[in-house]
Amino acid sequence: MEPLPLHLCKPYKLSSILNRLYSLIHVTALTSLIYYRVSSLASTPLASLPAQLLVFALELLLSLLWLLNQAYLWNPVSRRVFPERLPENEQNLPAIDVFICTADPKKEPPLEVMNTVLSAMALDYPSKKLHVYLSDDAGSALTLLALRQACAFASSWLPFCRRFGIKTRCPKRKYELFKEHIRIAEEEKSSATDKINPSIVEVIIDKSDDEVRTNQVEMPLLVYVSREKRPPHPHHFKAGALNCLLRVSSILSNSPYILVLDCDMYCNDPTSAKQAMCFHLDPKLSPSLAFVQFPQKFHNISSNDIYDSQLRTTFQVRWPGMDGIQGPMLSGTCFYMKREALYGIFLQKELHHLKESFGPSNELIISLQRSNQRKTIGNGTLSSTLQQEAQFLASYNYETNTLWGKQARYLYKSLIEDYFTGFILHCKGWKSVFCNPSRSAFLGSATSSLNDTLVQGTRWNCGLLEVTFSKCSPPLYGLSRMPLLQTMCYSYYALQPFYSLPLWCLASVPQLCLINGISLYPKVSSPWFVIFSSIFLCSLLKHLVDVLVTGGSVQTWCNEQRIWMIKSLTCYTYGTIDAILKCFGMKQPCFSPTNKVSDDEQAKLHQLGMAWRKDTGLVPASVALLSFVLSIIFLLLGSVVLSSKFGSGDFGNGSGGDGHGGVGHSGGDGHSGGGGHSDGDEGNVGGDDGNGSGDGRGGHASDGSGGGGGAVAAAAAATAAMAAMATAATMAIMTATTATTATTMTAATATTAVTMTAAAAMTASAYMAAAEDT
Numbered sequence: 001m002e003p004l005p006l007h008l009c010k011p012y013k014l015s016s017i018l019n020r021l022y023s024l025i026h027v028t029a030l031t032s033l034i035y036y037r038v039s040s041l042a043s044t045p046l047a048s049l050p051a052q053l054l055v056f057a058l059e060l061l062l063s064l065l066w067l068l069n070q071a072y073l074w075n076p077v078s079r080r081v082f083p084e085r086l087p088e089n090e091q092n093l094p095a096i097d098v099f100i101c102t103a104d105p106k107k108e109p110p111l112e113v114m115n116t117v118l119s120a121m122a123l124d125y126p127s128k129k130l131h132v133y134l135s136d137d138a139g140s141a142l143t144l145l146a147l148r149q150a151c152a153f154a155s156s157w158l159p160f161c162r163r164f165g166i167k168t169r170c171p172k173r174k175y176e177l178f179k180e181h182i183r184i185a186e187e188e189k190s191s192a193t194d195k196i197n198p199s200i201v202e203v204i205i206d207k208s209d210d211e212v213r214t215n216q217v218e219m220p221l222l223v224y225v226s227r228e229k230r231p232p233h234p235h236h237f238k239a240g241a242l243n244c245l246l247r248v249s250s251i252l253s254n255s256p257y258i259l260v261l262d263c264d265m266y267c268n269d270p271t272s273a274k275q276a277m278c279f280h281l282d283p284k285l286s287p288s289l290a291f292v293q294f295p296q297k298f299h300n301i302s303s304n305d306i307y308d309s310q311l312r313t314t315f316q317v318r319w320p321g322m323d324g325i326q327g328p329m330l331s332g333t334c335f336y337m338k339r340e341a342l343y344g345i346f347l348q349k350e351l352h353h354l355k356e357s358f359g360p361s362n363e364l365i366i367s368l369q370r371s372n373q374r375k376t377i378g379n380g381t382l383s384s385t386l387q388q389e390a391q392f393l394a395s396y397n398y399e400t401n402t403l404w405g406k407q408a409r410y411l412y413k414s415l416i417e418d419y420f421t422g423f424i425l426h427c428k429g430w431k432s433v434f435c436n437p438s439r440s441a442f443l444g445s446a447t448s449s450l451n452d453t454l455v456q457g458t459r460w461n462c463g464l465l466e467v468t469f470s471k472c473s474p475p476l477y478g479l480s481r482m483p484l485l486q487t488m489c490y491s492y493y494a495l496q497p498f499y500s501l502p503l504w505c506l507a508s509v510p511q512l513c514l515i516n517g518i519s520l521y522p523k524v525s526s527p528w529f530v531i532f533s534s535i536f537l538c539s540l541l542k543h544l545v546d547v548l549v550t551g552g553s554v555q556t557w558c559n560e561q562r563i564w565m566i567k568s569l570t571c572y573t574y575g576t577i578d579a580i581l582k583c584f585g586m587k588q589p590c591f592s593p594t595n596k597v598s599d600d601e602q603a604k605l606h607q608l609g610m611a612w613r614k615d616t617g618l619v620p621a622s623v624a625l626l627s628f629v630l631s632i633i634f635l636l637l638g639s640v641v642l643s644s645k646f647g648s649g650d651f652g653n654g655s656g657g658d659g660h661g662g663v664g665h666s667g668g669d670g671h672s673g674g675g676g677h678s679d680g681d682e683g684n685v686g687g688d689d690g691n692g693s694g695d696g697r698g699g700h701a702s703d704g705s706g707g708g709g710g711a712v713a714a715a716a717a718a719t720a721a722m723a724a725m726a727t728a729a730t731m732a733i734m735t736a737t738t739a740t741t742a743t744t745m746t747a748a749t750a751t752t753a754v755t756m757t758a759a760a761a762m763t764a765s766a767y768m769a770a771a772e773d774t
Contacts, residue, residue, distance in 0.1 A: 004085050006278035011324060012076045015549075019073035022542060029538070030063050032531045036522070048518040051509060055520055058502040065495060066539075071488035072317060075324035079435055083274035086281065094280070095129040095255035096273055096336070099245045101238055102263040103137040107595045110146035112445070113263040117147065120261065121154050121220045122161045124270035130220035131253040135241040139197035139226040147224050151204045154219060167269065167439075199228035199394035201248055203381055221253060228396040235396065237591040238332075239410040239417035246342065246409060247359075247393040250367040251386065256340065262333040264596050265296070265444035272441035276336035279433050290341035290430035291422075293319065293327075294334040294437075298446035304555055307453045308563045309446035316550040318489070319434045326486040327432030329493070330422030334442045341430050342421075343368065344408045357403040363389045413470060415591060416463030423467070423474060423490055427481040445596050456594050457567050461497040461575025462582075468494040469583050497579070500572035503565070 037056045044052050087093065098120045102108045113134070120132050136143045160166065204222040227244040229235050236243075242260065249255070257280060259273070269275075276292040279285060295315035305312075319328040354365050363386070382390065392398065399405065405412035414420040422432070435441075447453045467474065474490035482490075513520050522528035547557040581587035 004082070006085050006282050007079055007081045010078050010080070012078065012320070016073075016075055019070070019076075022538070023070045023073070026066070026535070026538060029531055029535050030066075032528075033059065033535065034063075036528050036531065048513070051513050051518055051520065054505065054509060058505055061498060062502050065492065065499065068488045068492035068495070071325075071485040071492070072321035074321065074485055076317075076320040077324040078320060079323070079433060081275045081278040081435065081437070083271055083278060086274055086277060090126045091129075093126060093129055093274075093277060094257055095131065095253065096123075096125065096257045096259055097245075097249045097253055097255040097339075098123075098130070098132045098259045098261065099135065099242060099249075100133065100261050100263055101135045101137070101241045101245075102143065103238075103241075103591075103593045105138055105140045105142050107593045108263050109596065110140075110143050112596060113143065114146050114150040116261060116263055116266045117150050117222070118154055118157060119267035119270075120259070121222065122158050122166075122270060123267060123273050125273045127158075127218040127220050129255075130273075131223070131249065131255060132220055133223045133225055133245050133249055135245050136224065136226045137197075137229070137235070137241055139200065139229070144200075144202070144224055144226075147204055147222070151219075151222055154222075158219065161270075197226055197229045199391045199396075200224065200226040201382075201387065201390040201394055203252075205381065223248070223252065225394060227394040230396045233396050234412075236405055236412045237415065237417075239405060239412050239421075240399075242410045242417070243399070243404050244394050246339075247361070247364055247398070248390050251361075251363045251389060251393065252382075254339075254367045254370065256338065258337045258339055258342075260333055260335055260337060261442070262444060265333050265442050267441070268297075268443040269437065269439045269441045272437075273336070275435055275437060275441065279435070280336065280338065285431075285433075288429065288431045289338065289433065290327075290425045291330060291335045291337040291432050293329075293331055293432055293434050294441045295319070295434075296331060296334055297440040297443055299443045300445055300448060304559060306559050306563070307447065307450065308560050309448075309453070312547070312550060312552060312556070312560070315436070317546055320436070322486070322489050323432075323434040325483055325489070326426055328434045329490070330418040330425070330432070332416070332418040333444070341425055342409050344428065356401075357408065359393075359398055359402045359404070361389060361393055361398075364393060414463045414466040415459050416467075419464065419493065420467050420472070423478065424472065426486060426490075427472075427478055447594060449595075452595050453563075454567070454570050455592065457571030458574045458578065459591070461572050462578040463575075464493055465497050465576060465579035466582065469579060497572040497576045499568045500576060503568045504573070507569075 037052075037059070041049070041052060041056075100113070100116055100120065102113050117132060117134060121130070123130060134143075134147055202224045204224055225245060225248050227235070227241065234240075246258075249258075257276075259276075261267075272294065276294075279289060279292050282289075296311065297315075298309060301310050314331075319331075322328045351365070354368065358364055358368070409421075410417050411420045411424060426432070447456060471477070474487065474494040478487040478490055510520055521532060543560070544554070544557050547553070547560065578587060
């Protein structure tokens with residue numbers, strides 16, 4: 001009799017059918033649009049040909065991104081686990097190493113880091129099978145002291161959790177003494193560290209003599225690791241820290257499975273380890289399974305989620321879709337990785353090949369042939385020989401002339417090591433699964449300010465393009481190594497930053513063409529107009545349906561549309577520029593940890609759904625001056641153009657059919673890609689006296705007065721001018737993004753918005769007054 005399965009996989013059949021039907025309809029519409037563009041090029045005047053070709057190229061790019069995005073919707077699945085079916089003897093479970101990374105005690109408060117450490121130590125898993133490693137890239141004495149205090153507190157906290165079955169094992173209120181010790185340490189010790197950090201590896205043990213300690217509470221192994229850093233030698237940021245932990249843990253515990261957590265992502269469900277083992281211990285799935293990915297969820301999300309911090313599309317739409325192909329991408333945190341998958345085929349090579357790949361450490365080479373051997377002496381410390389070996393593995397030059405970060409382990413050459421590493425694992429044939437239980441397995445802190453959100457997004461998109469520009473570019477490298485749909489999923493993220501180009505162009509080119517009488521889109525009366533409008537409306541409707549199905553609201557849909565547009569014009573643009581500069585060696589790689597220090601006032605406004613915060617920062621004179629100058633330029637330019645048009649009567653002789661806005665292809669997760677609505681056929685029909693203009697709705701002006709056409713033309717010009725103002729505002733906001741502080745960013749954004757709104761209102765009033773006079 002076969003044992004009961006440890007997990008079940010259920011496909012979303014109805015959702016898959018509806019998604020494929022929608023894709024078929026949308027592809028038909030896109031094919032019609034492309035046919036219209038190609039057939040109309042032959043009759044396009046030479047003067048307007050460049051604009052037509054540019055818009056056509058942008059529409060093709062948006063169509064390609066939409067097509068790649070459909071791979072996520074092709075075969076979504078859900079999974080259910082049965083931890084109670086695991087072996088009854090828990091000592092038969094495989095060991096797990098937990099990796100937690102922190103880099104800056106100023107941005108990542110030690111108290112929050114210790115919450116994560118304690119929650120990991122309190123996992124519902126045999127203590128002898130659990131080993132927790134904290135990597136401190138800052139080499140902070142404060143973090144080390146806080147870890148020692150956390151170890152002492154854990155001797156009381158862990159038995160309490162196990163005795164009373166506490167679910168949320170990240171302590172919040174019942175450790176005031178522990179918090180007080182940390183607070184005193186923060187006052188006495190400086191968080192500033194030297195740029196040169198020596199390597200430190202210390203096994204943390206509880207040296208207190210209280211009653212709890214005398215009871216010999218069984219504790220997981222807790223290790224502090226601070227790798228050596230010597231500028232200008234590259235240390236490769238988080239990927240380098242994870243590889244250092246991988247080496248050190250290999251000679252101390254060498255567990256076959258690894259849980260990776262960000263320093264603010266605490267364990268909300270202690271059974272997550274057993275849930276992951278339901279996949280890793282499945283004899284049919286395990287041989288090819290590299291990692292189990294859990295969704296990232298956050299405890300400080302506002303009800304409106306104005307910044308889309310919950311990443312709804314990623315974890316509720318795309319990852320379940322990839323799970324039905326070859327598995328989701330590696331997401332940086334909240335995943336259980338198989339160590340063998342990171343080592344790869346190098347384990348099967350001869351000794352000299354192993355040293356070329358893993359480095360000169362004999363202890364590390366020996367550890368490759370065994371697993372799960374905790375190496376500590378009687379009092380819980382390391383022997384002097386093992387201590388020196390661990391520090392050697394954490395030295396800055398250990399990776400020199402090896403393959404660490406190049407062909408195996410956590411890969412370098414990108415700021416987002418998770419995307420790159422997961423991509424290479426999938427190219428090698430490994431699979432992954434997505435586990436999304438009803439109770440959140442992990443909870444973290446989401447960004448609660450616009451500045452942090454945009455800076456984080458810029459880093460992500462820069463890292464994506466670093467992979468795209470490398471020899472392992474997903475559209476090319478993955479095509480022959482992965483299923484087609486899996487390649488499309490990775491290619492979508494690889495090309496995602498290029499959304500910035502269509503949005504910037506479609507925010508300005510159609511308006512300029514409208515003012516200059518260049519037709520880009522079909523007339524409203526033309527059957528082809530139905531194609532353009534249906535593409536735009538269907539994209540918006542599809543996104544709205546996805547939001548509602550996944551438990552969102554119309555307000556959520558509006559927020560996602562807004563933040564996607566903001567990110568496309570800022571994060572995607574700056575990420576692209578950074579990646580290009582790095583590609584040509586004009587900029588050095590840099591990594592700034594996301595600020596996780598809580599601001600009570602900011603958090604309160606964020607929970608209320610407010611993007612603005614009280615600020616005392618000063619706006620740089622250059623930003624304020626740029627905002628004012630751009631406003632005046634667009635105001636004067638629009639006035640001159642309007643005056644010349646009315647003076648010569650050009651609006652009465654309009655060429656007709658000038659729409660404005662983009663085609664409206666789906667922007668990734670259903671967002672509209674830049675407009676997609678038409679202003680009608682301004683002045684497309686001549687009057688009886690030969691000077692008449694159209695009425696803006698396809699009618700005739702038999703009296704030749706042209707008044708209606710003039711009003712509509714003025715309104716269209718006003719709309720174009722306001723769009724130009726919005727573009728200028730976005731440029732000023734982007735300039736403000738380069739400011740060094742969040743307060744400066746917020747103040748600059750607010751000032752720019754006020755300035756641009758006033759200028760746009762003045763321009764619109766002037767245009768409408770001119771139309772009435774005419």
